[in-house]
Amino acid sequence: MAKQIFYEDIEEGAEIPALTKHITRRQLVMWAGASGDYYELHYDKDFAQSTGVPDVLVHGRLKAALLGQLITDWIGEEGRLTKLSCSYRGMDLPGEDLLCKGKVTKKYVKDGEHYIECEVWTQNPKGERTTPGTATIVLPSRGR
Amino acid sequence: MAKQLYWEDVADGSELTPIPKIATTQMLVKWAGASGDLNPAHYEDTFAAAQGLNRAFVQGQLKRAWLVQLVTTWIGDEGTLKKLSCQFRAVDWPRFMASLTDPKEGETWWCKGNATKKYVQDDEHLIDCDIWVENGKGEKTTPGKATVALPSRGKS
Amino acid sequence: MEAEEVKQKFAGMVGEPIVNVVEKGSIKRYAYAVEDPNPLYYDEEYAARSRYGTVIAPPGFFGWPAKPGPMLPKLMLDLLNGLKEAGYPNLLDGGIELEFMVPIRAGDVLVSSPKIMDVNERTTKAGTKMVFGTIETTYINQNGDTVAKARQNLICLPGA
Amino acid sequence: MVSVDELRGMIGKEAKVEVTQIEKGMIKKAAEAIGDPNPLWQDEKRARKTKYGGIIAPPGLLITAMMSGSRPEGSMPFQRLLAGGGEWEFLLPIRAGDVITSTTALADVYEREGKAGKMLFFIFETIHKNQLDEVVAKSRSTLINY
Numbered sequence: 001m002a003k004q005i006f007y008e009d010i011e012e013g014a015e016i017p018a019l020t021k022h023i024t025r026r027q028l029v030m031w032a033g034a035s036g037d038y039y040e041l042h043y044d045k046d047f048a049q050s051t052g053v054p055d056v057l058v059h060g061r062l063k064a065a066l067l068g069q070l071i072t073d074w075i076g077e078e079g080r081l082t083k084l085s086c087s088y089r090g091m092d093l094p095g096e097d098l099l100c101k102g103k104v105t106k107k108y109v110k111d112g113e114h115y116i117e118c119e120v121w122t123q124n125p126k127g128e129r130t131t132p133g134t135a136t137i138v139l140p141s142r143g144r
Numbered sequence: 145m146a147k148q149l150y151w152e153d154v155a156d157g158s159e160l161t162p163i164p165k166i167a168t169t170q171m172l173v174k175w176a177g178a179s180g181d182l183n184p185a186h187y188e189d190t191f192a193a194a195q196g197l198n199r200a201f202v203q204g205q206l207k208r209a210w211l212v213q214l215v216t217t218w219i220g221d222e223g224t225l226k227k228l229s230c231q232f233r234a235v236d237w238p239r240f241m242a243s244l245t246d247p248k249e250g251e252t253w254w255c256k257g258n259a260t261k262k263y264v265q266d267d268e269h270l271i272d273c274d275i276w277v278e279n280g281k282g283e284k285t286t287p288g289k290a291t292v293a294l295p296s297r298g299k300s
Numbered sequence: 301m302e303a304e305e306v307k308q309k310f311a312g313m314v315g316e317p318i319v320n321v322v323e324k325g326s327i328k329r330y331a332y333a334v335e336d337p338n339p340l341y342y343d344e345e346y347a348a349r350s351r352y353g354t355v356i357a358p359p360g361f362f363g364w365p366a367k368p369g370p371m372l373p374k375l376m377l378d379l380l381n382g383l384k385e386a387g388y389p390n391l392l393d394g395g396i397e398l399e400f401m402v403p404i405r406a407g408d409v410l411v412s413s414p415k416i417m418d419v420n421e422r423t424t425k426a427g428t429k430m431v432f433g434t435i436e437t438t439y440i441n442q443n444g445d446t447v448a449k450a451r452q453n454l455i456c457l458p459g460a
Numbered sequence: 461m462v463s464v465d466e467l468r469g470m471i472g473k474e475a476k477v478e479v480t481q482i483e484k485g486m487i488k489k490a491a492e493a494i495g496d497p498n499p500l501w502q503d504e505k506r507a508r509k510t511k512y513g514g515i516i517a518p519p520g521l522l523i524t525a526m527m528s529g530s531r532p533e534g535s536m537p538f539q540r541l542l543a544g545g546g547e548w549e550f551l552l553p554i555r556a557g558d559v560i561t562s563t564t565a566l567a568d569v570y571e572r573e574g575k576a577g578k579m580l581f582f583i584f585e586t587i588h589k590n591q592l593d594e595v596v597a598k599s600r601s602t603l604i605n606y
Contacts, residue, residue: 021495025184025187025188026182026184027493027495029173029176029177029182029187030177030182030489030492030493031177031493031494031524032173032174032177033173033174033176033177033178033179033180033329033489033493034177034486034489034490034492034493034524035490035493035523035524036524037524038170038173038174038177040169040170043169043173043187044169044170044173045189047169060543060545060546061523061524061543061546062493062494064520064523064546064548065490065493065494065518065519065520065523065524066494066520068494068518068519068520068523069494069495069496069498069518069520071519072496072498072500072518072519073496073498077500077510077511077512078511080550081519081550082549082550082551083547083548083549083550084519084547084548084550085545085546085547085548085600086545086546086547087544087545087602088542088543088544088545133545165335171333171335174332174333175333175334178326178329178330178332178333179330179333180489204393204396206333206334208360208396209330209333209334209336209358209360210334212334212358212359212360213334213336213338213358216336216338216358216359217336217338221340221350221351222351224400225359225400226399226400227397227398227399227400228359228360228397228398228400229395229396229397229398230395230396231393231394231395232393232395288395321484321485323483323484323485323486324481324483325481325483325485325486326483326485
């Protein structure tokens with residue numbers, strides 16, 4: 001586990017350490033098994049192509065979960081992810097590197113809690129943001 | 145559940161109630177994803193083709209589980225499956241996803257069986273059966289045997 | 301390594317025992333994947349009224365996932381590698397035989413121990429050499445009862 | 461075809477209640493499917509030393525296990541369906557042994573003109589409560605019907 005970060009360490013505009021994922025077909029099958037989402041679009045190439053896409057697609061919710069990991073890896077055990085939202089804009093294919101990234105947009109104290117807001121996204125090898133979203137986290141403060 | 149089957153109801157040669165199965169790519173992925181047996185030969189066509197097996201094929205263990213269902217459904221809650229064996233003689237491929245609802249002809253598999261022997265041993269009322277999975281062409285791709293214990297009307 | 305040496309080395313060898321907790325969720329996933337609607341596997345109230353008194357696993361479930369490694373138990377991999385070296389790289393599934401002694405209930409803790417029972421080189425009438433092997437896995441529950449045994453038969457053929 | 465007004469009449473009506481028993485195997489499967497090695501989700505010994513006192517579920521479990529976003533019977537007029545996005549609010553940690561009741565209702569429906577013609581946006585909202593009746597999470601998901 002990385003060392004604990006504190007509210008005071010974070011500046012607006014700071015980048016979240018990127019997380020690189022190489023999504024395989026095997027991982028899509030594992031996700032299907034864990035999530036119970038057995039839509040054929042995500043493992044049956046013939047079916048996927050019949051719907052007009054080039055190959056099977058990475059599940060939108062898997063990408064949301066990867067953004068969850070991006071945050072929990074960064075905030076450490078004392079940090080808390082309170083909100084994550086994202087929209088599934090672009091399709092991602094297995095076999096490609098998927099980059100999970102984020103940036104701090106705002107920091108504030110509310111009801112005694114130290115909040116950080118970030119924009120987060122997944123990025124395909126062409127540099128396009130396929131799953132843009134936002135995350136809200138609570139970090140420990142050195143002041144306490 | 146269906147009504148309970150008793151030892152006395154079964155004769156040599158009695159048929160086990162057949163069960164139809166339609167193997168789809170979805171069924172294979174459910175098995176792979178849920179079991180954690182992630183051999184790509186069962187969901188990646190190119191991988192299976194490289195092994196000379198044309199395209200992703202049905203897991204042998206899944207067919208074995210179908211046979212277990214055939215037997216346990218037939219014997220009901222009060223029956224006990226004692227022993228089951230099967231051999232994977234031929235490969236089965238899931239049906240093509242031509243449509244989401246209807247199987248093409250010959251794309252339904254049947255799990256079937258026959259009672260071959262009735263006997264009482266150590267106070268248990270036993271039945272031996274031949275069981276098998278049959279493809280749409282009527283070929284037995286997965287033959288096997290099972291031994292079950294059934295309740296007897298003689299004792300209650 | 302010759303086939304006889306493989307036999308000397310592997311016959312009787314015991315693999316690492318694997319512990320599995322039988323969870324309701326994995327019983328459900330198993331039955332769902334088989335498309336077996338038997339309420340003994342899904343319906344807690346129904347199962348409570350049955351002679352088992354609780355949700356049970358379908359026979360053949362054992363401690364799903366049955367395969368601890370990415371593909372095969374390590375003992376089997378070691379044996380297959382040995383046979384490959386001995387000139388028998390092509391594996392055929394010789395079938396499986398299961399014996400059920402005690403029902404598996406949700407919440408059971410199963411310890412499975414694989415053992416290589418036998419490795420034998422034989423020559424067919426047509427003059428082809430083959431190796432037959434059997435791995436037997438015994439499943440024992442938290443009460444010390446042997447709940448099931450699974451015998452997996454392997455047939456290994458020489459390379460082209 | 462159902463009109464948007466008719467669909468709007470379904471807003472707030474409870475569509476589906478789902479009960480999920482959280483088990484260690486489920487948490488492990490979710491973490492493995494994400495490829496997330498964080499010891500908080502898998503390493504009981506290590507997790508015991510944290511403020512949580514034991515393993516908890518990764519945020520991704522809520523994204524997998526509780527498939528919030530069920531569709532009301534016969535209400536989707538078009539054939540194609542697309543997941544548009546999701547939003548998850550994490551209020552309390554989820555642990556093995558918890559029994560989570562997820563109640564999903566339609567929160568909004570609206571129509572938009574897209575490249576492919578008319579598109580209907582369905583927003584579903586789910587409240588996840590644990591066995592102590594505490595709200596552990598809320599989620600929203602967008603489904604696009606076109």
